[in-house]
Amino acid sequence: MSQVSVLYNDQETKVDPGTKAAALIKTLVPEEERKKIIAARIDGRAIDLSTPVTGDSKIEFISSDSPEGLNILRHSTSHVMAAAVRKLFPGTKVAIGPSIESGFYYDFDKKTPFIPEDLQAIEAEMKKIIKAGEPYVREEISSEKAVELFEEMGEDYKVELIRDLNVPTVSIYRTGDFVDLCYGPHIPSTSYIKVFKLLTIAGAYWRGSEENAMLQRLYGTAFLTKEELDDHLFKLEEAARRDHRKLGKDLDLYSMHEVAGAGLAFWHPNGGRIRRIIEEFWYDEHYKRGYEVVYSPHIARVNLWKTSGHWDFYRENMYSPMEVEGQEYLVKPMNCPFHIIIYNTKKRSYRELPYRVAEMGTVYRYERSGVLHGLLRVRGFTQDDAHIFCTPEQLKKEMLNCVDLAFFLMRTFGFEEYEVNLATRSESYIGTDEEWDMAESTLAEALTEHGIPFIKDEGGATFYGPKIDIKLKDALGRLWQGPTIQFDFNLPRRFDTNYVGPDGKEHLVYMVHRAVLGSLERFFGCLIEHYAGAFPLWLAPVQAKMIPVTDRQIPYAEKVQEELKKAGFRVEIDGRNEKVGFKIREAQLAKIPYMVIVGPVEEESGNIGVRHRKQGDIGKMNIEDFIARMKEEVESKAIL
């Protein structure tokens, strides 16, 4: 029999046809790398190591420490979990069990709910399976036979999956006596699983549709080493430590109240301070960049919402109408119709475009109770909204300006990493293909010219226009929805929003919606988590806490406070009858940037003792120097 050629790392090797991928490892891969190999790729297709090479091909090996390898390992672990569940809870049906971002899950249909103690029992059972080193045996069988097989086992969900696949053959994997419909690939045997942990129990709809049965989902994760697992668990704890709902309470930033209703935020004085600073910075920056600030009402007659299309397309997110003197009014879920009303108050010339109006507009949207989440998902929120009305020729420049503003603001708040998405038209959309082509390519050009790499989200646009979404990466590497810039073909048509061009004729205006912070509530929540509550000096609600050593220094502390206040700083005195250490501890826990200690020594020499929340005691300095230091820190918006 003639040999086939295998290409690995551009090196050609001749092998007998039918040689398994695993057998090639020894001849092709240096010894120190072999141990980590868990799967392979032939001509780009991921396969098991037990797969034979049948013809001339290019081979690559997948190492367990690559992202792809880790996914395979986790997916394989999910099979072990399913096997354990089936053994411990006979009669439980299995649905699907993929690997996900940081682990894996498997969905089960079980009569009674899982309880937390079940997880331990399942883990113990999994350990047995892992110890037994069961191989993952792949088999290709006809769909017919597969249906028979899974029907016999009572695995209705698998049967449904096979029927929907509608292909002649499917692959199944056997691990011990557990059989699963699976595309693969898998690790060679369960002994390849090193460390894993089951994390949570949750509900999930079969195939993600709320029309379907609710299944029980078990989440878990797997890693190569215990250190990596511990690191992951530590990150989860760290995320919990930074949770804005906890910090919001601890730092007295905001609250929510059962008596007021779900999803409605109350900004406390500390949160209010931060919000005002953000808002003032935002207004200044907008005026600098040629925006005008407007204010609009919170309610409007239902007719307006019929014209805008919200009544037809957005009603499930809007609150029921209220009747006022026989007229129905609706609370606004968006600001755009109001800004259009302002634009439409007179005939506009191309000479006055672009017309940019910005508003911190508070809107209310009905959100299903289950989706509410602290400040990140609420029912009433203030958008940092703006609408730009321009000519087609101006569109690109306006997009660039928006992107520029977005990045400027985000960087100022300390976000350095982003993911940019360009969402293009979906199946149903309004407007013509030419318009969409133009808008989509303009958005793409704006990003490209700015040297901003982006991901194309095909079909991700709303029905009324394409958009750019910017996601922020926070201090823990989590992504948050940040700025969004959306093009709108719809509203100008509906409101007949136009301008008179140089040709003396009326043209439909081009309209851009954009929000940079998104909503103040969500952005604030995100900021809290990003800084873990330790706001930089320019944002900190209390910038310095005066700590008199004894109550005899209170008058001196008041004198210093006066000077600091005069210089424009937010300073409080802790005049309580407590020891210095105690007051420092409290100020530290309140994450106040500076503590100013004044005792007899300082009073006598007319200076202050300064302590920074992160650097600790930074020694004595005179008041002017401290003011200069803080000024510099505030003006540069430094993140310390």
Add this chain to the structure above:
RNA sequence: GCUGGGGUAGCUCAGUAGGUAGAGCACAUCCUUGGUAAGGAUGAGGUCGGCAGUUCGAUCCUGCUCCCCAGCUCCA
């Protein structure tokens, strides 16, 4: 909205086989005047989420409801 888990003092939580509850921190008063992450004593503080039902009696059992948490689905 759905599945599961919850709601006890301002906060974090314990507790009651059904007989109206407790700790630590915070708060108040007093003692202490103390130098870079917790000094001491005393005290006040609760419709045990809300409404109904069962019961001689409900924080505890039942039903409904509101709110919160983990997900699913959906979004700024």
